[in-house]
Amino acid sequence: MEATIGVLGGGSWGTALALLLANKGYQVDLWVRDIKQCNYMKEARENKKYLPNVKLPNNINITNDIEKAVYGKKIILLAVPSHAVRETIKKFKSQLKEQPILVNVAKGIETDTLLRVSEIVQQELPTIEYTIISGPSHAEEVSRDIPTAVVAASTNKRVAEYIQEVFMTPRFRVYTNPDVIGVELGGALKNVIALGAGISDGLGYGDNTKAALMNRGIIEISRLGEKMGANKKTFAGLSGIGDLIVTCTSLHSRNRRAGIKIGQGASLEEAIKSIGMVVEGVRTTKAAYELSRKYNIRMPITEEIYGVLYEGKDVRYSVFNLMMRDKKHEMEEIVQEMRLDW
Structure with missing residues (x-):
């Protein structure tokens, strides 16, 4: 089945959320920027550097090709550090043929501009639907299915509730909030x-x-x-x-x-x-x-x-x-x- 979710960022949080989505049955493309790290994760089916001893199922496709990770996706999950958000968007925005929902999990402010991530996205992808997932959620615990609660915020109620449905599991509770x-x-x-x-x-x-x-x-x-x-x-x-x-x-x-x-x-x-x-x-x-x-x-x-x-x-x-x-x-x-x- 063609993947419908692209996860950008092979750190601990991107890997943990890719695992959560894969365990729900979604096909996921996980983009890992570093080619050596990418190749190791493909072979070992594990992110030993950032999330050791957690096995990655086969419905997570690990790739170093950002175009493949975003092409045709209904949801793009942005899990890179906040200072890399703009650079990452510039790498893939020309490849978007449709209008996916962008889900951000980075927590930071762009230092040079003092912009929040939603404001960066508005500048780079002005027509895209945006949601942020945030809350007390260490990747180390989410990856081990420890009960966790977070919030999905969007100015569009329909989008927030859709993302709530996609991510919610018996061990990962998602609330919604309009206050981005x-x-x-x-x-x-x-x-x-x-x-x-x-x-x-x-x-x-x-x-x-x-x-x-x-x-x-x-x-x-x-x-x-x-x-x-x-x-x-x-x-x-x-x-x-x-x-x-x-x-x-x-x-x-x-x-x-x-x-x-x-x-x-x-x-x-x-x-x-x-x-x-x-x-x-x-x-x-x-x-x-x-x-x-x-x-x-x-x-x-x-x-x-x-x-x-x-x-x-x-x-x-x-x-x-x-x-x-x-x-x-x-x-x-x-x-x-x-x-x-x-």
Whole structure:
């Protein structure tokens, strides 16, 4: 049977979702950019580099030919790092003969333009239907059929519900949401806070510290998100606090692991090298910092992580700065809305 789904990206997440779809009976073409990696996966029927000990069934066709991976497909799943999204689209967009649905699972912001992935897609493929799948979903667990819940967001309800049906299984629950902006920002910006959570762990701090960091982090994210047009309620959902929790607490999280290394004294370059995979939060920290300035939103945690990553600031001094900021109400909006004088 001719494949109807093309998965672009042979990393852990692209492989895990290709496996999920194949196990539902779909024929899947999985595009792997690196030819050596592609050939190994074909022979071993395993992605040993990114997702070891998980066998890939025969209805996943592994290919290095991006034209083959997209030709005639009803769904194209974009599972490349966010900084490679535009480049990847440029490689295949001339090959599209029909109008597939583009499903994005990258979590990041284009650093040079400060655009979300949906905005990049709008520029490169203005007539295509777009959906993002996001939420607390480590590839290592999804590939082993561990119960997981995510959200599919699209401005088109019919498209969101169609993607929900395609991906949903008894172990992979998919909700829908019309708030593409909120879902994209939640998935991207939580990686910044996860770097901070890792730094906290690397410094030897405890659960109190990380809980405070996560809580104040989601407040930063939601304030910026609302200013950019998102619904603040989205940040209480799977792509907001849900994804933040899993990324800040799990050792599956590359961002947390990189942060741990930095907290222990490693340089940024050493931390990234030790992970051996893309650490999305590094680029996203720069983008988030620039967005906070553009929209005039105070994001003190993001500002301090930016200082550590890009200005060589000492992590302990950054912690001191956060703890000794000017005294604040916990929820300044409540005091303002209720006009309290106490």
